[in-house]
Amino acid sequence: MIGDGDLRELYQEVILDHNRRPRNFGALPAANHRAEGHNPLCGDQVTLFIDVADGTIRDLAFEGSGCAISTASASLMTEALKGRTVDEARALFRGFQELVTVGRAEGAAELGKLEVFGGVRQYPMRVKCATLPWHTLKDALDRPDETP
Amino acid sequence: MTLALEPQPAPLPAPQPAPPYDLAAVRAEFPILSRVVRGKPLIYLDNSASTQKPRAVLAAITGCYEEFYSNVHRGVHELSMRSTQAHEDARARIARFLNAPSSDEVVFVRGTTEALNLVAWSYGRTVVGAGDRVVVTALEHHSNLVPWQLLCEERGAELAVAPIDDRGELILPELERLLDEPGRPVRIVAAAHVSNALGTVLPIRLLADLAHRAGAVLVVDGAQSAPHMAVDVQALGCDFFAFSGHKVYGPSGIGALWGRAELLAGMPPWQGGGGMIAAVRYSGTTFAPPPQRFEAGTPAIEAALGLAAALDFLDEIGRERVAAWEGELLARATELLSEIPGLRLVGTARDKAAVVSFVLEGVHPHDVATILDGEGIAVRAGHHCAQPLMGRLGVPALTRASFGLYNTLEEVEALAAGLRRVRQVLLGDS
Numbered sequence: 138m139i140g141d142g143d144l145r146e147l148y149q150e151v152i153l154d155h156n157r158r159p160r161n162f163g164a165l166p167a168a169n170h171r172a173e174g175h176n177p178l179c180g181d182q183v184t185l186f187i188d189v190a191d192g193t194i195r196d197l198a199f200e201g202s203g204c205a206i207s208t209a210s211a212s213l214m215t216e217a218l219k220g221r222t223v224d225e226a227r228a229l230f231r232g233f234q235e236l237v238t239v240g241r242a243e244g245a246a247e248l249g250k251l252e253v254f255g256g257v258r259q260y261p262m263r264v265k266c267a268t269l270p271w272h273t274l275k276d277a278l279d280r281p282d283e284t285p
Numbered sequence: 286m287t288l289a290l291e292p293q294p295a296p297l298p299a300p301q302p303a304p305p306y307d308l309a310a311v312r313a314e315f316p317i318l319s320r321v322v323r324g325k326p327l328i329y330l331d332n333s334a335s336t337q338k339p340r341a342v343l344a345a346i347t348g349c350y351e352e353f354y355s356n357v358h359r360g361v362h363e364l365s366m367r368s369t370q371a372h373e374d375a376r377a378r379i380a381r382f383l384n385a386p387s388s389d390e391v392v393f394v395r396g397t398t399e400a401l402n403l404v405a406w407s408y409g410r411t412v413v414g415a416g417d418r419v420v421v422t423a424l425e426h427h428s429n430l431v432p433w434q435l436l437c438e439e440r441g442a443e444l445a446v447a448p449i450d451d452r453g454e455l456i457l458p459e460l461e462r463l464l465d466e467p468g469r470p471v472r473i474v475a476a477a478h479v480s481n482a483l484g485t486v487l488p489i490r491l492l493a494d495l496a497h498r499a500g501a502v503l504v505v506d507g508a509q510s511a512p513h514m515a516v517d518v519q520a521l522g523c524d525f526f527a528f529s530g531h532k533v534y535g536p537s538g539i540g541a542l543w544g545r546a547e548l549l550a551g552m553p554p555w556q557g558g559g560g561m562i563a564a565v566r567y568s569g570t571t572f573a574p575p576p577q578r579f580e581a582g583t584p585a586i587e588a589a590l591g592l593a594a595a596l597d598f599l600d601e602i603g604r605e606r607v608a609a610w611e612g613e614l615l616a617r618a619t620e621l622l623s624e625i626p627g628l629r630l631v632g633t634a635r636d637k638a639a640v641v642s643f644v645l646e647g648v649h650p651h652d653v654a655t656i657l658d659g660e661g662i663a664v665r666a667g668h669h670c671a672q673p674l675m676g677r678l679g680v681p682a683l684t685r686a687s688f689g690l691y692n693t694l695e696e697v698e699a700l701a702a703g704l705r706r707v708r709q710v711l712l713g714d715s
Contacts, residue, residue: 143323143659144323144655144656144659147655148652148656148710148711153710153711153713156711157712157713178667179649179650179651179666179667179668179681179682180667180668180675180681180682181649182681202681203649204649204650204651204652205648205649205652205711206651206652260655263651263655266651
């Protein structure tokens with residue numbers, strides 16, 4: 138539906154769909170880790186809620202407002218991380234950062250659906266939009282468990 | 286009585302307004318306008334951020350370097366004398382551009398931001414004391430806000446902000462209230478001539494009268510007015526006026542501050558160095574008179590010449606005619622964009638420069654700008670260096686299309702078509 142190569146790469150159908158209908162959107166009362174992320178350049182704002190038990194992400198959700206790239210990134214991230222261990226989540230963050238900045242090395246582990254963000258690399262100004270939810274994730278995981 | 290046997294002529298379509306100058310010839314002077322961006326001809330609608338440069342400006346810079354470049358005010362050799370002369374001619378050209386009484390009132394600076402900082406740090410520090418007030422408007426760019434904020438923090442003074450209404454116009458009675466409050470002497474009023482984010486044109490003459498009545502001076506940020514309208518600092522009645530070269534089709538890294546001679550004369554230097562001194566002794570230094578007092582170090586010599594060439598270029602077309610054509614572009618853009626579903630124009634002042642800022646419901650400005658970029662259309666998305674203004678308007682960010690003397694009605698139509706495309710891509714319009 139978008140004619141041009143780079144733009145079609147950026148706004149892939151999966152991204153547009155997750156922007157229109159973000160998954161895991163809303164507060165998560167059971168969360169024991171949470172963090173807020175801001176992109177002062179464009180006003181993107183995301184709050185991330187994570188429920189971690191025994192080193193595994195049992196559930197996560199997000200709230201906020203932002204551009205299509207940051208909203209879809211948050212949505213797809215929450216889908217990708219449910220049920221993963223914290224270590225796996227951190228490894229995925231590194232892989233995702235590679236994907237949107239320098240590109241994945243030959244033979245690197247597949248990132249699954251997250252590969253749709255490969256087109257962001259052609260738009261340096263938008264990399265921060267895609268990585269904002271992931272930086273917020275790292276922030277949330279680095280904080281102490283809030284369980285009373 | 287005659288019978289209407291002949292067929293009635295069909296009503297003519299409303300005539301397209303014709304540009305008051307040879308637009309094709311003007312466009313041909315800008316090499317970058319024939320560039321292809323992302324496979325499409327460039328449509329440059331980010332003129333409030335910076336403008337493109339005509340050949341005359343490029344030639345002035347190259348000519349300086351190829352023919353007579355040397356440092357200014359220093360040597361007695363031929364090249365230095367020629368460079369100095371050209372540099373001072375550029376100063377005189379700027380004085381003419383602003384209808385300043387004397388070129389000694391024109392200080393070369395890097396741009397509007399530096400000019401405003403100069404006024405804040407040199408003039409501001411001499412007149413603003415604890416408990417005093419500096420007044421700005423809610424329309425200001427960070428460059429005409431943050432220097433005053435810093436000054437007020439240092440001096441223990443109060444920064445007061447004159448509010449705007451929902452159209453983006455200054456609420457004058459509120460400004461007058463801020464100016465007249467007993468026990469709060471106002472020393473400086475700082476205002477944009479034209480708002481960079483909304484295009485609002487402020488009534489500078491009136492603001493000058495109000496400021497003077499309150500015993501304050503008026504500092505005008507002219508970055509957005511100088512490219513679009515005739516500026517006469519004497520008629521405006523302001524005390525300082527700042528503008529940037531790169532926004533008037535000239536080079537970046539150069540701009541000018543105009544200040545009233547009697548004010549400049551009483552101001553201390555704000556940077557020390559070569560070129561701004563009269564005599565230097567270890568026991569103390571005496572300073573050159575204005576404008577050199579405020580020009581420490583080697584200036585941007587070639588950029589000053591480029592700026593003078595840009596002003597020649599602009600005035601050859603005629604600023605009134607540029608304003609008239611940009612008015613047509615604004616009218617057409619306002620009409621076409623108003624027809625786009627979910628699009629809300631932000632900034633609808635009655636007196637407005639050729640800027641259209643808007644929000645498109647359900648679409649973030651960065652996505653708007655990225656998709657327009659895919660169509661070869663350059664617009665700005667973001668807070669436009671006016672974060673408090675975005676807060677006042679209740680939006681995180683805006684998309685802004687801003688027009689210049691080389692834009693065409695076809696480009697305005699391409700913008701409208703591009704915005705329909707944005708809706709298709711992101712909102713699934715058919």
